[in-house]
Amino acid sequence: MIKTVVGSYPVVTREPKHLWEKILDILGLYDRYKYAIERAVKDQLRAGIDIVSDGQVRGDMVEIFVNGLYGFQGKRVVGKIEFLEPITLKDIKFVRRILSKYPGDKGVKGIITGPCTIAASVKVEDYYSDNRDETLIYDLANALKREAESIQDYVSMIQIDEPILSTGLYDLDTARRAIKRICENIKVPVVLHVCGDVTEISQELNTFNVDILDHEFASNRKNLDILEGISKRVGFGCINTRVKWVESVEDVKDLLHEALEILRNNPLFSDVKGKEDLLERLERYMVVDPDCGMRPLPVDVAYKKLKVMVKASEEFERELRERV
Numbered sequence: 001m002i003k004t005v006v007g008s009y010p011v012v013t014r015e016p017k018h019l020w021e022k023i024l025d026i027l028g029l030y031d032r033y034k035y036a037i038e039r040a041v042k043d044q045l046r047a048g049i050d051i052v053s054d055g056q057v058r059g060d061m062v063e064i065f066v067n068g069l070y071g072f073q074g075k076r077v078v079g080k081i082e083f084l085e086p087i088t089l090k091d092i093k094f095v096r097r098i099l100s101k102y103p104g105d106k107g108v109k110g111i112i113t114g115p116c117t118i119a120a121s122v123k124v125e126d127y128y129s130d131n132r133d134e135t136l137i138y139d140l141a142n143a144l145k146r147e148a149e150s151i152q153d154y155v156s157m158i159q160i161d162e163p164i165l166s167t168g169l170y171d172l173d174t175a176r177r178a179i180k181r182i183c184e185n186i187k188v189p190v191v192l193h194v195c196g197d198v199t200e201i202s203q204e205l206n207t208f209n210v211d212i213l214d215h216e217f218a219s220n221r222k223n224l225d226i227l228e229g230i231s232k233r234v235g236f237g238c239i240n241t242r243v244k245w246v247e248s249v250e251d252v253k254d255l256l257h258e259a260l261e262i263l264r265n266n267p268l269f270s271d272v273k274g275k276e277d278l279l280e281r282l283e284r285y286m287v288v289d290p291d292c293g294m295r296p297l298p299v300d301v302a303y304k305k306l307k308v309m310v311k312a313s314e315e316f317e318r319e320l321r322e323r324v
C-alpha cells in the first residue's frame with residue numbers, strides 16, 4: 001500500500017548561518033522556510049513515506065492560499081477573488097529537486113485548501129454577502145482550479161482539504177459542484193480530505209468526482225463503519241495526530257486489521273479470492289496516512305509517528321502474505 005501524509009509537518013526554520021545567507025537576509029532575500037521544507041521532506045523520506053508533501057510550512061492551511069490570491073487582505077475578503085499566480089508550485093519544484101537525489105520511486109502530493117474551508121475561515125467585508133455566499137465559493141473554486149492546473153505536471157496526486165464539510169455548516173451540493181470545478185480535466189488522481197466524523201456525510205461524499213476519500217480513523221473509530229459502503233479508494237488515516245504520545249506498531253496494525261474486516265463486506269472486495277487477490281485489492285483501494293496534518297506536534301514525535309505508520313503497514317501486508 002502507498003504510504004503518504006495528509007500535509008502539514010512541524011515547522012523547523014533556520015536562521016541565516018553562513019555569510020552569504022546573512023547578506024541575503026540583510027537584503028530581505030533569505031528564505032527561512034526553505035530549511036523547514038527540506039527538513040519536512042527528508043524526515044518523511046527517512047520514515048519511508050512514498051508520496052511526500054512540502055510540509056505546508058509557510059503558514060496555516062488558510063493563510064498559504066489567501067496570501068496568494070487576489071481579493072484578500074490577510075484573511076479579510078475585500079474584492080472579487082481571483083487567481084494571480086501559482087501559489088505552491090515553487091515549493092513543489094524544490095521538493096522534487098530533493099527527491100531527485102533519493103533512490104526509488106517517490107512522489108509529491110500537491111495540496112489545496114478547499115473553497116468551503118477557506119470561505120468559512122475568512123471575514124467577508126466586501127463584494128460577497130457572507131461566508132456562505134455561493135458566488136464566493138465558486139470564485140474560490142475557479143481560482144483554486146488554476147492552482148491545480150499549474151501544479152498537476154509536477155505531482156503524483158492533488159489533495160483538496162475540506163475539513164469544514166464534516167461540521168454540517170456547508171451545503172454539500174454546493175461543495176460538490178465547487179470540488180467538481182477544481183477536479184475537472186485534472187490529469188492526476190484527486191484526493192478529498194475531510195477529517196472529523198464523516199459517518200453522516202459518507203454517502204454524499206461517494207458522489208463527489210474525486211478518486212480518493214481521505215478520513216481519520218485512529219482518533220475517530222466511528223468512521224470505520226463507512227468502509228462498508230465507501231465506493232472510492234480510501235485514504236486511511238491510521239495515526240492519531242491530536243495526541244503527543246506515539247502509538248505502538250501493534251496499535252496501528254490492529255486498526256488496519258479492523259479496517260480490513262469491514263472492507264471485506266464492501267462490494268469492492270466481494271469477489272476477492274485468496275490472499276494474492278486480497279493484497280492486490282488493498283493496494284488498489286487503500287492508501288495509508290496519518291489522520292490529519294502534523295503541524296502542531298513536536299518534530300521528533302511527528303517523525304516517530306510516521307515511522308510507526310510505515311512499519312505497521314509493511315508488517316500488516318507481510319503478515320497477510322504469510323498467512324496460510
Ligand SMILES: [Zn+2]
Pocket residue numbers: 006163193194195291292293
Ligand atoms: Zn484534517
